[in-house]
Amino acid sequence: MMAMDIILDGFFAAVAAIGFGAISDPPLRAFPRIAILAAVGHALRFCLMHYAGLDIATASLCAGVTIGMGSLWLGRGAHCPMTVLYIPALLPMIPGIYAYHAVFALVMFLQSLRDSVAELHYMQEFLVNATVALSVIFMLAVGATSPIFIFKHRAFSLTRRRDRSKETK
Amino acid sequence: MKTKDELTDILDFIAEYATYMLGSGVHTSRVVRCSQRIGVSQGVDVQFSTFQKSTILSVRDEGSREVITRVVPIPALPISFQRNADLGALSWEALDENLSLADIRRKYELLISKPHIHPMIVLLTVGFANASFCRLFGGDWIAMGIVFISTLVGFSVKLRMQAQGLNHFLIFILTAFIASFCASVSLFLPCTSETALATSVLFLVPGVPLINGVTDIVEGHILIGCSRLVNAFLLIICLAIGLSATLLIMKEGLV
Numbered sequence: 001m002m003a004m005d006i007i008l009d010g011f012f013a014a015v016a017a018i019g020f021g022a023i024s025d026p027p028l029r030a031f032p033r034i035a036i037l038a039a040v041g042h043a044l045r046f047c048l049m050h051y052a053g054l055d056i057a058t059a060s061l062c063a064g065v066t067i068g069m070g071s072l073w074l075g076r077g078a079h080c081p082m083t084v085l086y087i088p089a090l091l092p093m094i095p096g097i098y099a100y101h102a103v104f105a106l107v108m109f110l111q112s113l114r115d116s117v118a119e120l121h122y123m124q125e126f127l128v129n130a131t132v133a134l135s136v137i138f139m140l141a142v143g144a145t146s147p148i149f150i151f152k153h154r155a156f157s158l159t160r161r162r163d164r165s166k167e168t169k
Numbered sequence: 170m171k172t173k174d175e176l177t178d179i180l181d182f183i184a185e186y187a188t189y190m191l192g193s194g195v196h197t198s199r200v201v202r203c204s205q206r207i208g209v210s211q212g213v214d215v216q217f218s219t220f221q222k223s224t225i226l227s228v229r230d231e232g233s234r235e236v237i238t239r240v241v242p243i244p245a246l247p248i249s250f251q252r253n254a255d256l257g258a259l260s261w262e263a264l265d266e267n268l269s270l271a272d273i274r275r276k277y278e279l280l281i282s283k284p285h286i287h288p289m290i291v292l293l294t295v296g297f298a299n300a301s302f303c304r305l306f307g308g309d310w311i312a313m314g315i316v317f318i319s320t321l322v323g324f325s326v327k328l329r330m331q332a333q334g335l336n337h338f339l340i341f342i343l344t345a346f347i348a349s350f351c352a353s354v355s356l357f358l359p360c361t362s363e364t365a366l367a368t369s370v371l372f373l374v375p376g377v378p379l380i381n382g383v384t385d386i387v388e389g390h391i392l393i394g395c396s397r398l399v400n401a402f403l404l405i406i407c408l409a410i411g412l413s414a415t416l417l418i419m420k421e422g423l424v
Contacts, residue, residue, distance in 0.1 A: 012301040017298070027251045030250065081253060088250075096367060107413045123329055138383060
């Protein structure tokens with residue numbers, strides 16, 4: 001059952017990444033790699049949150065780093081820069097439910113300005129959800145970008161077709 | 170040593186190349202690197218500063234020490250990872266194969282005229298993607314079906330409005346309203362209606378500018394990174410306005 005949950009999580013993340021990625025017109029050769037990265041990243045975050053008890057922001061950072069490293073590894077074969085692979089793979093991890101709850105709490109806050117208890121409750125809901133949503137997005141982007149700083153040379157030459165042993169620059 | 174005309178031709182090409190990449194959603198440090206690589210292949214030094222709407226480029230010929238500078242507007246183009254990968258590869262090819270400027274320009278014209286993915290395929294895949302997203306957030310099969318249809322309706326209306334040249338903030342507000350309003354059907358059915366409503370608008374989240382903005386900031390291009398984030402947040406606010414309109418109409422069923 002546990003394995004099934006993880007596989008299903010990875011599968012739906014892969015479908016989401018392919019669909020959201022298609023809006024940004026990636027090369028066709030990138031799609032299988034985007035699907036693999038999204039499935040691995042999302043399933044890892046799922047496991048870290050549900051079985052290791054990690055919070056969503058830290059789990060997102062770990063998933064972001066994994067996707068970033070994976071895009072560095074898979075980018076060479078597809079001659080794709082890291083961003084082409086990791087941005088669509090990160091999209092299924094955007095914390096949509098938290099963002100929705102933040103918007104809903106803001107709407108309800110404005111509707112209950114004369115009721116101080118409800119007002120406080122909705123403002124707290126808004127701040128909690130907005131903070132989680134922003135932290136997760138930041139952690140995802142920083143996590144996926146971090147391999148660029150560690151493996152600069154490799155990250156900057158993924159679209160190069162000439163053998164790296166004959167490098168001139 | 171280059172004549173002034175040759176230097177101007179190089180500057181004009183690099184200006185067009187760099188602004189095309191910036192307009193297609195490539196993060197700043199990559200555009201700088203690729204442009205400078207093309208500059209090296211042509212024997213000139215390229216430096217530039219970039220803002221949200223325009224770029225200032227300087228090209229210097231090491232032989233004659235002549236410098237020319239231009240301010241170039243950045244065109245508003247659809248985001249394209251295909252162009253991102255192809256134009257980056259072109260800069261390496263220019264350097265490794267010692268291509269002439271005429272050859273680079275010919276290859277560049279070919280690359281930017283490649284067709285985009287067909288809108289109908291994008292429409293269907295976005296529908297499935299948003300339905301999968303609904304599932305990831307704990308939605309059931311009915312909610313997934315409703316999200317799929319809402320996304321198809323919302324996305325096709327968005328494409329139609331974009332073809333009409335409507336203001337993009339207005340497009341985001343209207344699309345978010347239409348998609349979430351369609352998804353509010355879920356309130357009258359036995360399903361996870363809150364998840365359906367929440368995910369119905371998520372195909373509008375400007376993920377590429379958000380992630381590019383953070384990437385630019387951590388790579389030291391703080392000004393343009395902030396500009397990209399502000400731009401993305403404006404679109405998210407528009408999305409929230411459209412969603413709020415539905416929530417205001419339907420709030421009795423949600424509280």
